[in-house]
Amino acid sequence: MRKLTFSIGGVHPDDAKLSKDCTIEALPLPQTVYVSVAQHLGAPAVPTVAVGDKVKVGQVIAEPGGFISAFVHSPVSGTVKSIAPRADLAGKPVAHIEIAVEGDEWAEGIDLSDTLVTEIPTDKAATLEKIKQCGIVGLGGATFPTHVKLNPAPGSKAECLIINGAECEPYLTSDYRIMLERTKEIIVGAAIMQQVLGGCRCVIGIEENKPEAIKAMREALAQLPYDNIKVQPLKKRYPQGGEKQLIDAVMKRQVGSGGLPISVGAVVQNAATSLAVYEAVQKNKPLITNVLTVTGDCLPVEKQHNYLFRIGVPLSFIAEYAGGVPEGAAKIISGGPMMGRAISNMEATTVKGSSSILYLSEAATKRGPESNCIRCGRCADACPMGLEPFLLRRLTLAGDLEGLEANAMQDCIECGCCLYSCPAGIPLLDLLRQSKNQVLGAIRARAAAAKAAAEAAKKE
Ligand code: SF4
Numbered sequence: 001m002r003k004l005t006f007s008i009g010g011v012h013p014d015d016a017k018l019s020k021d022c023t024i025e026a027l028p029l030p031q032t033v034y035v036s037v038a039q040h041l042g043a044p045a046v047p048t049v050a051v052g053d054k055v056k057v058g059q060v061i062a063e064p065g066g067f068i069s070a071f072v073h074s075p076v077s078g079t080v081k082s083i084a085p086r087a088d089l090a091g092k093p094v095a096h097i098e099i100a101v102e103g104d105e106w107a108e109g110i111d112l113s114d115t116l117v118t119e120i121p122t123d124k125a126a127t128l129e130k131i132k133q134c135g136i137v138g139l140g141g142a143t144f145p146t147h148v149k150l151n152p153a154p155g156s157k158a159e160c161l162i163i164n165g166a167e168c169e170p171y172l173t174s175d176y177r178i179m180l181e182r183t184k185e186i187i188v189g190a191a192i193m194q195q196v197l198g199g200c201r202c203v204i205g206i207e208e209n210k211p212e213a214i215k216a217m218r219e220a221l222a223q224l225p226y227d228n229i230k231v232q233p234l235k236k237r238y239p240q241g242g243e244k245q246l247i248d249a250v251m252k253r254q255v256g257s258g259g260l261p262i263s264v265g266a267v268v269q270n271a272a273t274s275l276a277v278y279e280a281v282q283k284n285k286p287l288i289t290n291v292l293t294v295t296g297d298c299l300p301v302e303k304q305h306n307y308l309f310r311i312g313v314p315l316s317f318i319a320e321y322a323g324g325v326p327e328g329a330a331k332i333i334s335g336g337p338m339m340g341r342a343i344s345n346m347e348a349t350t351v352k353g354s355s356s357i358l359y360l361s362e363a364a365t366k367r368g369p370e371s372n373c374i375r376c377g378r379c380a381d382a383c384p385m386g387l388e389p390f391l392l393r394r395l396t397l398a399g400d401l402e403g404l405e406a407n408a409m410q411d412c413i414e415c416g417c418c419l420y421s422c423p424a425g426i427p428l429l430d431l432l433r434q435s436k437n438q439v440l441g442a443i444r445a446r447a448a449a450a451k452a453a454a455e456a457a458k459k460e
């Protein structure tokens with residue numbers, strides 16, 4: 001079958017899927033977990049428990065703090081010890097609910113059996129509510145609340161649901177393992193979302209470097225009773241799993257600047273999100289677990305792992321369980337080497353979207369000394385969003401916010417292709433991330449001011 005890909009830019013880093021053959025293992029429970037109330041895009045959740053409360057696994061401990069927000073559930077059974085700020089991965093203080101673990105008692109009504117439930121519920125509103133109540137968020141990186149994404153505004157229609165099984169970031173293998181080990185559940189999850197979206201077609205996109213996952217998905221599909229779902233191999237090219245790049249590859253449609261996928265009839269959900277939707281709708285299981293890869297070029301094969309973890313477990317606990325920080329690790333990253341962020345605080349805890357602890361050696365991180373831009377244009381050739389990173393850098397250094405916005409800084413997907421391609425070793429990504437945040441801040445402030453002015457005018 002033809003392999004699809006996106007139209008512009010992209011790079012070809014070594015995929016280094018060193019942990020691809022490591023089956024998913026369940027991590028043991030630590031003595032204490034710290035559950036963040038801000039582990040999704042949007043407003044932080046608001047705690048619904050108090051210090052001293054007894055909680056069970058899967059019980060709600062925080063409720064949505066706004067329209068774009070999500071429920072948070074206890075990942076363990078035990079006693080709430082504190083609700084206090086604690087440093088997250090970036091070192092920012094965020095409220096965490098500390099729970100001392102006592103046994104492993106689950107809330108009633110959660111089906112923990114392995115029985116596959118294939119019948120798709122037909123009540124769309126009830127399904128969306130279940131997805132909301134179970135705190136499902138996108139697990140491909142953005143952690144956008146899934147019930148909101150699956151409920152497009154009136155006038156918008158989904159024509160294609162794309163299940164993202166690309167996992168194009170080097171090293172990461174958690175999606176690959178769930179595609180092999182939870183294949184049918186992912187497909188049922190896709191069928192549920194397809195039904196909620198009005199029966200649009202569904203395409204499961206998987207990069208060609210995962211032939212076993214493509215085969216497993218096709219075989220499982222043939223055994224399940226769903227129509228209009230197909231598996232589509234994609235070319236191995238980074239960032240094939242970017243939302244806009246996937247839509248371009250599969251539908252040959254481009255999402256415009258500032259636009260949402262639904263503007264071209266697309267809804268994209270990650271394979272892990274599809275599994276979480278299955279567990280929520282068919283098993284009443286809230287999102288309290290995910291799979292995380294422990295990997296890196298300085299880890300021997302026997303120390304590579306894919307762990308099923310519960311949210312709120314400290315990274316230091318996982319690292320220790322996996323054998324400690326390996327010798328020769330020059331950098332520890334959460335996420336992949338292209339888009340991930342350096343972990344400066346190993347006491348930070350796992351959140352719904354945690355995907356890896358990646359140990360990289362000096363050799364794997366070294367980019368050579370930084371020199372002046374030689375205007376070679378390689379960063380622009382590599383940019384999958386059609387931006388000119390060298391120009392954006394110049395505008396950033398000049399503090400020209402207007403120029404940055406005019407040159408679509410806000411469209412940057414932080415993929416790191418420009419940094420990867422730059423022969424001058426210029427740290428473009430960190431710089432452009434900061435500029436993007438500033439530009440987005442200015443755009444939001446303008447929108448808020450316009451809304452306030454319109455409301456004031458209405459009152460007059
Ligand atoms: S990080 Fe931004 S500017 Fe750089 S290649 Fe990716 S989208 Fe383009």
Ligand code: SF4
Pocket residue numbers: 372373374375376377378379380389390421422423424425426
């Ligand atoms: S790739 Fe690096 S050296 Fe070449 S134009 Fe871009 S910023 Fe300059």
